Amino acid sequence: METANIVIIGAGIVGLALAAKLSEGNEAVYVFEKNQRFGQETSSHNSGVIHSGIHYPKNSLKAKLCVKGNIMLYEMCEKYKIPYKKLGKLTVAIEEEEIEELNKLMKMGEDNGVEDLKFLDREEVKRLEPNVEVEKALYSPSTGIVEPDELMNHFYAKIRNNRAMVATETEVTSMRKTDFGYELNGTSVGEKFTVTAKTVINCAGLYSDRIAAMIGLDIDKLGYRLHYCKGDYFRIGGKPPVKMLIYPVPKGPGLGIHLTPDLSGAIRLGPNAYYVNNIDYNVESNEKEFSEDIKRFLPSIVKHNIQIDSAGIRPKLQGPEDSFRDFVIKHEADKDLFGFINLIGIESPGLTAAPAIGDFVSEIYENEIKR
Numbered sequence: 439m440e441t442a443n444i445v446i447i448g449a450g451i452v453g454l455a456l457a458a459k460l461s462e463g464n465e466a467v468y469v470f471e472k473n474q475r476f477g478q479e480t481s482s483h484n485s486g487v488i489h490s491g492i493h494y495p496k497n498s499l500k501a502k503l504c505v506k507g508n509i510m511l512y513e514m515c516e517k518y519k520i521p522y523k524k525l526g527k528l529t530v531a532i533e534e535e536e537i538e539e540l541n542k543l544m545k546m547g548e549d550n551g552v553e554d555l556k557f558l559d560r561e562e563v564k565r566l567e568p569n570v571e572v573e574k575a576l577y578s579p580s581t582g583i584v585e586p587d588e589l590m591n592h593f594y595a596k597i598r599n600n601r602a603m604v605a606t607e608t609e610v611t612s613m614r615k616t617d618f619g620y621e622l623n624g625t626s627v628g629e630k631f632t633v634t635a636k637t638v639i640n641c642a643g644l645y646s647d648r649i650a651a652m653i654g655l656d657i658d659k660l661g662y663r664l665h666y667c668k669g670d671y672f673r674i675g676g677k678p679p680v681k682m683l684i685y686p687v688p689k690g691p692g693l694g695i696h697l698t699p700d701l702s703g704a705i706r707l708g709p710n711a712y713y714v715n716n717i718d719y720n721v722e723s724n725e726k727e728f729s730e731d732i733k734r735f736l737p738s739i740v741k742h743n744i745q746i747d748s749a750g751i752r753p754k755l756q757g758p759e760d761s762f763r764d765f766v767i768k769h770e771a772d773k774d775l776f777g778f779i780n781l782i783g784i785e786s787p788g789l790t791a792a793p794a795i796g797d798f799v800s801e802i803y804e805n806e807i808k809r
């Protein structure tokens with residue numbers, strides 16, 4: 439039986455960022471990933487936006503880790519030549535009544551330490567984005583875009599450099615606590631395996647509630663059960679009508695169908711947000727719903743050809759009837775699971791926050807677990 443020091447379950451951007459950090463000062467760090475390659479689930483089905491931190495309540499983990507992650511990501515991209523663009527974002531009030539929502543976002547951003555926000559009137563918006571028709575906008579200069587695959591390649595290279603290991607096609611199917619730590623069982627490249635580890639970190643994304651249940655936690659009692667909230671994307675053809683990220687004021691469980699340029703300047707529409715029961719990445723929405731929504735602030739959308747792009751699924755703790763839920767990042771020592779750390783509900787801004795989550799969990803490990 440193999441012995442590991444730390445096993446991280448899940449090689450999405452969060453598991454990879456964490457492994458890159460933990461393997462700097464610790465031996466025998468393993469990441470187990472059930473798919474053939476790392477980053478094939480939520481981490482490669484998202485908007486690739488580096489958020490500034492205006493959408494989350496003060497002192498929440500989402501707020502703190504987003505604001506810190508934003509700074510860390512730009513520094514990392516500069517230092518390691520990872521392609522990114524700090525395009526800036528406009529959140530737009532199309533009607534007078536929506537201006538109050540912009541005020542709330544401004545307040546939340548300021549509470550969270552986002553210092554560069556600015557209101558723009560109709561004319562100022564027109565100067566930046568001539569095709570956009572709105573009453574007022576909240577301008578966030580520190581919002582940008584990055585290619586998630588490039589970020590994950592960077593973390594992967596760091597992990598390899600630190601002599602830690604990402605084992606792909608390796609699925610954890612059962613676990614139990616032992617006197618030593620944890621015994622994990624599963625299949626790796628078609629063969630059964632058993633590994634023991636002193637510390638286990640659950641970074642399994644959409645499957646993280648199942649991993650928590652696997653170690654015996656009552657996920658309903660603890661509020662750890664996930665709800666899948668899907669978001670579809672479309673792509674528009676022709677000359678890009680905008681240069682910046684353009685968002686409506688948020689409504690419902692998502693941020694509203696928005697316009698996101700990619701690094702080539704091509705524009706994606708979406709994602710929308712609807713709850714589903716299964717993990718299925720096929721686009722289910724109709725482009726009409728998207729163009730109707732976007733037409734409210736970008737009338738020229740009707741001239742563009744709209745094509746199906748892709749879909750992603752948010753691992754949400756917040757169910758359809760619930761209000762805000764924060765990330766769960768918790769060492770479960772008080773539940774007789776010393777050395778077991780859960781990361782559950784790591785939806786947006788998880789990509790932005792990933793390097794800050796890496797630091798946060800590494801501090802928990804160093805202060806509470808490492809002996």
Ligand SMILES: Cc1cc2nc3c(=O)[nH]c(=O)nc-3n(C[C@H](O)[C@H](O)[C@H](O)COP(=O)(O)OP(=O)(O)OC[C@H]3O[C@@H](n4cnc5c(N)ncnc54)[C@H](O)[C@@H]3O)c2cc1C
Nearest residue numbers: 448450451452472481484485487610643750787788789790
């Ligand atoms: C539509 C959408 C748009 C988004 N846009 C943004 C954005 O613009 N900016 C932003 O900051 N965030 C965004 N996010 C959020 C961001 O994508 C996620 O927070 C982030 O990717 C989560 O990464 P993760 O590593 O936790 O999860 P994942 O990427 O899902 O990784 C978890 C991994 O665990 C593996 N796994 C699961 N079970 C097992 C097992 N039993 N054994 C082994 N491996 C296992 C899975 O195969 C998977 O690879 C968006 C999310 C969605 C859905």
